[in-house]
Amino acid sequence: MADREGDFPLVEPGLWIERIGAKAFPAGLPALFLDRDGTINIDTGYPDDPDAMVLRDGIAPAIEAANRRGIPVILITNQSGIARGYFGWDAFARVNQRVLELLAEKNAAVDMVLACAYHEAGSGPLAMADHPMRKPNPGMLLEAGRRLGLDLKRSLIVGDKPADMEA
Numbered sequence: 001m002a003d004r005e006g007d008f009p010l011v012e013p014g015l016w017i018e019r020i021g022a023k024a025f026p027a028g029l030p031a032l033f034l035d036r037d038g039t040i041n042i043d044t045g046y047p048d049d050p051d052a053m054v055l056r057d058g059i060a061p062a063i064e065a066a067n068r069r070g071i072p073v074i075l076i077t078n079q080s081g082i083a084r085g086y087f088g089w090d091a092f093a094r095v096n097q098r099v100l101e102l103l104a105e106k107n108a109a110v111d112m113v114l115a116c117a118y119h120e121a122g123s124g125p126l127a128m129a130d131h132p133m134r135k136p137n138p139g140m141l142l143e144a145g146r147r148l149g150l151d152l153k154r155s156l157i158v159g160d161k162p163a164d165m166e167a
């Protein structure tokens with residue numbers, strides 16, 4: 001997998017940061033942060049098959065509403081399945097692309113994607129306990145906030161696990 005990392009927007013071995021689209025946002029906006037698995041799509045458990053992705057009811061209209069109001073929508077996802085060796089960044093890329101396509105079919109757009117692969121149960125460079133980028137730690141939110149000049153205090157996070165809310 002390591003030889004393919006150059007194909008992907010990895011800022012380090014376990015951290016994917018991808019700006020989607022070219023929409024410009026003025027500084028100081030709140031953002032809508034969304035977990036992916038179990039929040040945007042039905043959680044199939046370490047999803048690695050793009051064809052298995054199905055959106056959860058009501059999520060596309062919520063994203064579309066944020067899009068219409070000019071609120072940045074940011075997907076932040078823990079992907080320990082990569083550290084655990086269940087799949088690689090290439091499978092993550094295919095699944096994530098499919099989720100974004102399903103949203104686009106419903107006129108809903110995500111503006112930035114951040115994914116953290118670090119986990120203590122991993123091996124190699126991804127084996128890391130309590131990485132600052134892994135939810136419940138707030139690293140991905142802080143990094144997105146820095147990149148887009150967001151007002152994090154007024155931002156919202158929606159997820160399906162306590163770790164999402166803690167972040």
Ligand SMILES: [Mg+2]
Binds near residue numbers: 036038039160161
């Ligand atoms: Mg989730």
